[in-house]
Amino acid sequence: MRIKEPRIREIKPKDNQQIARVIRDVLTEFGAPKVGTAYEDKATDSMFETYQKEKAGYFVIEINGKIIGGAGFSQLDNHDGNICEFQKMYFLPEARGKGLGSKLIDVCLEKAKEFGFEQCYLETMPYMNAAQALYKKNGFISLDKPVGNTGHYSCNVWMLKDL
Numbered sequence: 001m002r003i004k005e006p007r008i009r010e011i012k013p014k015d016n017q018q019i020a021r022v023i024r025d026v027l028t029e030f031g032a033p034k035v036g037t038a039y040e041d042k043a044t045d046s047m048f049e050t051y052q053k054e055k056a057g058y059f060v061i062e063i064n065g066k067i068i069g070g071a072g073f074s075q076l077d078n079h080d081g082n083i084c085e086f087q088k089m090y091f092l093p094e095a096r097g098k099g100l101g102s103k104l105i106d107v108c109l110e111k112a113k114e115f116g117f118e119q120c121y122l123e124t125m126p127y128m129n130a131a132q133a134l135y136k137k138n139g140f141i142s143l144d145k146p147v148g149n150t151g152h153y154s155c156n157v158w159m160l161k162d163l
Contacts, residue, residue: 006063006100008107011070013048015060018067020044026090032125038088047072047088055084055115059107061091061100068095071104073112076121079147083160084112086122089131101134113163120163121147123155135159 011019027039034040043050051058051072058072071089086108091101109120122140124131136142140159147158 004064006061006068006095006098008059008061008100008104011048011051011058011060011072015067015070016046016048019047019060019070022067022069022092023088023090025092029093030125030128038090044088050074055112055117057108057111058088059104061095061104068092069100069104071108073108073117073120076147081119081147082117083119083121083147084115084117086120096130101131102138105134105138109161109163117163120161122159124157124159125155126157128157132157132159135161 023038023044027034032039038044047058047070050056051074053074056072056074059070060067061069069089069091072087073084074087076083076085086105089101089104112120120140122135123146124135136159138161140161143158143160145158147160
């Protein structure tokens, strides 16, 4: 098997099943609740379709035809401001610790800026320490309370970044 460099690209319809498996496998690995997280979101099984709306995007990381991670953004639900939400960033173990998280964040936030968003919000879980460290390294700051209402009541760490 020839190893290629991982590449970041926009999601395609054929990626739905693979990225749904990545998301659920990572949540299971970290012992995340299945309720109140992306595990149960209907969007998890139709990621391509979910991000085919105005001012939204989802990108995957692929190596040798296998999806090993992904992340996206969309208008923050239940909020009137010009804020996007960074969403559904999950990496399989083989994608971690290689700088791919920062690269994917850059790709998403650059596209969000092109769409005119002024800030980016995210939610995560308190025991996802590596993710929180990555977000802080990339300029996100911690908040005391949520912004908008994403419906992910199990995600009680909130962060924001000016774009």
